[in-house]
Amino acid sequence: MVRRAHRPKSPAPRRTRIGRREFLIGGGAALLSAGILNRLEREALAQESTGAKRLILFFTPNGTIHQHWRPTVEGGTFFFPAGSIMESLAPLKDELIILDGIDFHGVANHEPGMVAMLTGGGTLNTVGAGQSVDQYIVQELDAGLKFPSLDLSVQTSAWGASTQTRMLYSEPGKHIPPDDDPLNVYTRMFGSLGGSAGDVDQFLLRRQGVLDLVSWELKDLQKKLGAEDKARLEQHLEALQTVEKSLQPPKGTCEPPEPTVGLPHLHNDNFPEVLKAQTDLMVVALACGMTHVASLQCSHTLSPNIFTWLGQNEGHHSLSHSGDANLNGVADFVETERWFSEQFAYLINRLKDTPEPDGEGSMLANSAVLWCQELGDGRMHTCTDVPFVIAGQANGFFQTGQYLNCGGAAHQKLLVSMCHAMGLDNTTFGNPAYGEGPLEVLA
């Protein structure tokens, strides 16, 4: 029998809830968490001495105008002429491989180019099974990191999700959405930590319980469905597993950048700020080992973005259609492409200036970076001579400081080369009918 004396009134209980904004930032300076649960803990796959430590994809849309893109070859070397698109990359020349003469065989136009760019036209029966090359690499490396891949973007979603606005695929026809919102990215990276180690455990335990219950419900529901809906819920289950992994606290020290509070990320004029924020977050995520595979997608094919920060008033896609006689249009287009080059240079410099954690040299030396596009000459809507730029030595795999003409080689071979750079040994990727093996010029 419990005896209770009169209990004095306690003050009115008022649970202070962490408001949304505080919840986002209060996680704050993240450190090693003491109480990592065993069943979520996984060691990153020990990196072999061959293969880059990370893959980074950087995308800009609507093709190029080759006359303003191509480097000039002279006296056994190459350089970027004054006024050309890649001029700002000149100080980084030795870190780059400029690839000319790569074709998407059997493919032309905006959407098919966007689809084929990273998938190589793969089907369920080909290497990659229709995944984009980054997802295939994630699958093969199976590193069990916080994020299997971290896919970031700038303003890719105003038109909804479609073959125009997406470049990453988990299966033929099934695209993977990138994260347009740097504040959301920040909280995904840092916000899942509470204040103290004990709080971390609590959060993890609660989330695990919810995930267990929701997964149970999904599997129970699957039994009652037809094949197509079963597959959709299977995708949902896989999504939950990815979320579960992402809730791990990061290993190593992670100095978070300033979160972009109060920045409307969908607003056209904020494109530069959003891109910089996403780039910074991506570099930190890679440095902290939150992931080994990251992508940064700047808008999408047919992008309507107007580069108001350069004083322009015409959409990027429209500018990409400027015929050679339209001098103003061409000049404006070149200006936008030069601006993209500067953003790529910023990324490469960040990687170059960051030492490789637990390793030697810079992050760049151990990275395989690929700047990709979905069209060759934007005016022609063709996918021949699609411009590619590799950056980083990929832990000795790439010989940088070159300008190479690939003579119309199929881009599937470039995708194979990127797989090899990451330590894989597949001999084809995507549709093998157009090309097998890696790009010979890179050997």
Place this chain on the structure above:
Amino acid sequence: MKRFLGTLFVLMGMMLGCGEAADGDACAPNSTVECLCLDGVSGHQECNAQGTGLVDLCSCGEGEDGGEETDAEETGEEETGEEETGEEETGEEETGEEETGAEACLEDYDFFVAEVWEPILVIQCAGCHNAAGTATQSQMIFEPPDTPGAMSANFETLTAVALTEFEGTSLLLLKPTGLHPDGHTGGKLVPPGTLHHARLEEFVARVSGALDPCADPPPTEEECTGTLAGKRLLRRLTRFEYDNTIADLIGIDSSWGASFTPEDVVHGFDNHAHSNPVSALFADQARKAAEEIAALAIPQLNPLTNCFPTTKEEEVACSEEFIATFGRRAFRRPLEAEEITRYVQLYELGRALDIHTTGLELVVTGMLQSPHFLYRMELGAHQGEGLWHLSPYEIASQLSYFLWGTMPDEELFAAAENGTLETAEGLSFEAQRLLNAPRRDAMLAHFAAQWLDVTGLSYATKDPETHPEFTEEIREALRVELEEFMARVVFEKSGNLTELFLSETTFTNDTMAAFYDLPAPSDVDSAGIGEVSLAGSPRRGLLTLGAVLTTHAFANGSSPIHRGLMVREQLLCQELPPPPPGIVANPPAMDPELTTRERFTTHASVEPCFSCHKLFDPIGFGMEHFDAVGRYRETENGLPIDATGEILNSPNTNETFDGVLELAEVLAASPDIHACHVKQWFRYGLGVEDDPSMDCLVNSLEDAFVESGTHVPTLLKALATSPHVRVRYDSPPEEGWDTPSPPLEIEIPSPPDGGIEVNDENLVVELVKVSEWENGYCSDVTVSNMGDYPIVWIIQLPILGTIDNLWNATMTPAGEKIQFEGPTWQPEVAAGDSYGFGFCANL
């Protein structure tokens, strides 16, 4: 269906030999074969040299020049073709059916002309797939239909494509569907599951011999009415629906949904059932939202529960009551007993880590991530032979999400519970109630923005140098005009689609009225919106809504291309391929010496551009009196504006017009426009692609719509009360569908012993936190004597914070812990008895 029995067949006056081929050779090589013509007269046709088929069509009543006659007849058919198709679509083919009652099959060639060439190839393919066009690399090159022998050549061409396979599938089903691994430069023009796709499939089946329509007659009228419902569906909440649902479920404003990764857009709509997966990003965003929403919801327990426990037993009971009550609304149906038990586990996990309300919070967090919340179920219970009856709750959700974009209200729940929703009268009553309620307006606004493809209004950048007056205030006013116009015309005025095109009033505020040189609005409401007369102005109906004209324009100029495309694709439901590769597609540079039309005419009269651009540029030219921000202009660059235009290649709407008023009249009267409007609501309301198995439903909706004089609320009511809302036809359940799943077991951590020390091994201490606030908490402690002798108890506990209130015990510091003992008048706890005390502490 009706289309199988095309009147074309009747009127063409010629016929292929039907099923004459024997098993081996189709015919004797190089012979002349007799064939039957419709009027009973014998005709003849030639067998090819290999004996594998007939070279040409049956020549009826003629001699050697059968070939030319064939062509002349073909030309004749071309000219009458459109009207005949039109008659089919407006349901006048009863004549046709009677006359062809005896011949219930359409020959391959006739099928090709009526069901493939005219509705699909001409509009979507031939523009590029011709000798002068941009698909010259392809093997599918069509001849212009007015050339001699063209149609039979085109038939052969398409047959060859149909019979060419890639990895076991016909090219004809891989290329225009965008499924070929190399893609299709022209884009994904014929999505699988659509009527057009079914036609292509049938063509392939016919020419490959898999289908012999003369042996398998097409379904009759009776078979058609049997399928007024589609398949079972699982429909993920869209962002719009998510936010509306959270607001109704929890009672807080939600913009969490708006921040989620966007949906796939199909035909312009965000709610296509098969297209909205839960990706890892979406799942993570939903998780974060669920946690934040639960954290905000639980302190305000009042609207969510009436149960406030003071004891542990009461906590358990309250948690079950909460799970059942909140769960019924979150899952939009009552929970089963096992479900409640599972969520009690989640409650106990949350409770074990903290206090009662933490347990409830975890329940809410879990439910908002559950598939039973995130997906709208339209699954039903199997009745046998593929017929499924949807539950009354599934019916209720269909009504509320279709007509209001949110979860059912209490009245709808009640109608589900008491069975009235399963009666036709009950369903009709509730549908009407929802249609009469103000909440329908938000749904209509959401539909209209997608239907007219103006969701991009908020992103439509305008050049501040050429259009400095276009402020954010104006932009917002345009958005409001669209919503008010739609809501008032559809639900307060006539409600007819025709009025949407021909309305001589709009609804807006002072700012917008002034911007467009319109008279000030009358009878303004509290938001400043009132009716504005368009009489005597150049504006009329939806074509001149500011949102439409502004979104479909460039930053610094109008765009006849985008406006024409909007009419073609969104109002006429005719999708067009993208610009092909290999040509330099320059938009013409701005030129102060030319009007927009003049700039575009140059580029749009040259092949290969013209064959596609003629389908939409001339429509957009009709709207050229309206600039990039929708203002009327008499002249452009000081030059007169030519706003004449025409619509080509449509089944029933081929007309010329001068200016937008005439264009509005053409469109308002067009059966193609009416049929397309039905299709758009069908897509939006049901979340499905145009599925041939739902032909009958679409036809019945079209009939109802047209009979009512294009009354939109009637159409919505018909959609909301159709058989599809109550039943589905789908495969029977699979093996093991009702095998119970192994029970769920959530690991519940035991509370830490926290370093409690006691002075007798028979003492058991239980510490329970009973309340908590920002910088303090209160706990109850129970000391139980499990032995058989009284104990003067002394215990030591690690205490967080500083105790500032203690009752029923005394305390002294003991190192890092606090030592508690009974009060001097009651230091003992008897054998088998318990003693309780409590304290509050500041952190």
